Amino acid sequence: MRPISGFSKLSKNQKIDYIVENFLDNSSFAKDTITSFWHADEKSQKILDEFSENTITNFAFPYGVVPNVLINDKMYCVPMVIEESSVVAAAAKSSKFWLERGGFHAEIVDTKKIGQVHLIWEGDKQLLEKLFIENKEALLEKVAPLCLNMEKRGGGLLDLRLEDKTDLEKGYYQLWCEFNTCDAMGANFINSVLEALGQEFKMVVESNVEFDEEATASEGLQVVMAILSNYTPDCLVKAWVECSVEDLNDLSFGMSAEEFAQKFARAVRIAKIDVNRATTHNKGIFNGIDAVILATGNDFRAIEACGHTYAARDGQYRGLTDCEVVDGKFKFSLEIPLSLGTVGGLTALHPMARTTLDMLGQPSANELMMITAVIGLAQNFSALRSLTTTGIQKGHMKMHLMNILNHLEASNEEREKAKIHFENEVISFKSVRDFIGSMRNYQ
Numbered sequence: 001m002r003p004i005s006g007f008s009k010l011s012k013n014q015k016i017d018y019i020v021e022n023f024l025d026n027s028s029f030a031k032d033t034i035t036s037f038w039h040a041d042e043k044s045q046k047i048l049d050e051f052s053e054n055t056i057t058n059f060a061f062p063y064g065v066v067p068n069v070l071i072n073d074k075m076y077c078v079p080m081v082i083e084e085s086s087v088v089a090a091a092a093k094s095s096k097f098w099l100e101r102g103g104f105h106a107e108i109v110d111t112k113k114i115g116q117v118h119l120i121w122e123g124d125k126q127l128l129e130k131l132f133i134e135n136k137e138a139l140l141e142k143v144a145p146l147c148l149n150m151e152k153r154g155g156g157l158l159d160l161r162l163e164d165k166t167d168l169e170k171g172y173y174q175l176w177c178e179f180n181t182c183d184a185m186g187a188n189f190i191n192s193v194l195e196a197l198g199q200e201f202k203m204v205v206e207s208n209v210e211f212d213e214e215a216t217a218s219e220g221l222q223v224v225m226a227i228l229s230n231y232t233p234d235c236l237v238k239a240w241v242e243c244s245v246e247d248l249n250d251l252s253f254g255m256s257a258e259e260f261a262q263k264f265a266r267a268v269r270i271a272k273i274d275v276n277r278a279t280t281h282n283k284g285i286f287n288g289i290d291a292v293i294l295a296t297g298n299d300f301r302a303i304e305a306c307g308h309t310y311a312a313r314d315g316q317y318r319g320l321t322d323c324e325v326v327d328g329k330f331k332f333s334l335e336i337p338l339s340l341g342t343v344g345g346l347t348a349l350h351p352m353a354r355t356t357l358d359m360l361g362q363p364s365a366n367e368l369m370m371i372t373a374v375i376g377l378a379q380n381f382s383a384l385r386s387l388t389t390t391g392i393q394k395g396h397m398k399m400h401l402m403n404i405l406n407h408l409e410a411s412n413e414e415r416e417k418a419k420i421h422f423e424n425e426v427i428s429f430k431s432v433r434d435f436i437g438s439m440r441n442y443q
């Protein structure tokens with residue numbers, strides 16, 4: 001097939017026709033499926049279309065909620081956008097368990113964000129450092145207008161340094177910048193400041209250095225790139241639960257509270273020392289975190305990238321949670337960098353992101369960091385609780401049964417009978433289909 005040119009200029013219907021004709025066997029069913037997910041209201045659809053390019057429809061994910069999430073004595077109902085069955089149920093189960101034990105606790109450790117201008121300078125190191133020191137104030141003045149609004153809100157550019165990285169790469173320096181972006185995620189603000197700093201520093205250096213006539217661009221100060229870092233280890237939040245070991249007592253564990261606490265803590269330690277387990281352990285934490293972030297219109301890729309780097313900060317990838325069982329006390333905690341925003345970006349534009357923030361009581365970015373970390377912790381608690389007691393399949397299979405019943409378009413009566421029948425039977429697509437089939441044949 002020949003490549004198409006000017007695809008982005010086609011209307012939405014033309015794009016769909018092109019795709020259906022060339023990649024979907026001209027199937028009218030495929031076309032109907034695509035268009036069936038268009039928003040009924042044209043204005044709303046236009047908003048969604050314009051978040052991205054070449055939009056032909058919407059991809060629907062379930063939007064669920066976790067009630068009874070008590071954090072620092074305040075009650076929340078937390079929305080989660082996730083397709084994986086049992087994640088919301090797990091968070092809800094965990095929230096209920098901890099509601100009866102004082103709820104979740106959370107605090108902000110710090111809120112610093114980072115940006116870098118990556119530079120190459122193959123000239124005299126002392127000269128570059130001298131020019132930086134002499135012109136630092138002028139650089140800050142240059143970006144002051146860009147920082148004005150953020151400063152009015154209590155944030156801004158906190159620190160600007162020249163870092164020597166020449167031991168890593170010949171001629172490599174960085175302008176290292178630290179920011180407070182208040183309730184905004186702040187990517188546009190940070191990147192604008194960084195680009196301005198890079199241009200200005202280049203001008204300062206090059207106007208102070210004499211080049212001979214044959215000098216090439218690479219002999220000056222090269223700005224390789226100016227961009228925020230998604231690694232924000234100092235934009236950190238801590239969430240935890242605690243109670244006496246005795247209070248962990250729960251009949252469904254099938255073991256004593258003390259045994260459960262020890263087994264649970266061991267599972268957390270295993271995720272600290274074994275990289276395979278650590279990856280799955282953290283995946284479970286991000287089941288919760290990503291789902292809240294998606295519901296708020298924040299950037300879950302940035303948060304994932306940062307969280308995984310943080311998990312490997314000492315050179316080995318490790319589980320992100322910690323558990324202590326000391327003097328009859330159980331404490332389970334999660335410390336995680338979460339650079340989130342509650343103003344700007346999609347948070348105000350996406351109608352459901354706006355609704356999420358309304359449902360959460362219009363939280364500040366700090367409050368949202370705490371809520372999100374709590375759901376990550378809740379998720380991990382539920383996963384480890386199942387893994388160390390009944391095993392994970394019991395809960396998963398219940399959801400699997402629901403998916404199969406949906407696929408088979410089971411009636412309410414068939415569903416109820418299937419739920420009872422499969423309480424102690426192996427659930428597979430075939431066994432459920434046979435069971436439903438036998439009921440239908442019998443009638």
Ligand code: MEV
Nearest residue numbers: 280281283284287383384
């Ligand atoms: C499944 O999505 C997540 C778990 O595998 C997490 C874990 O093993 O801790 C259940």
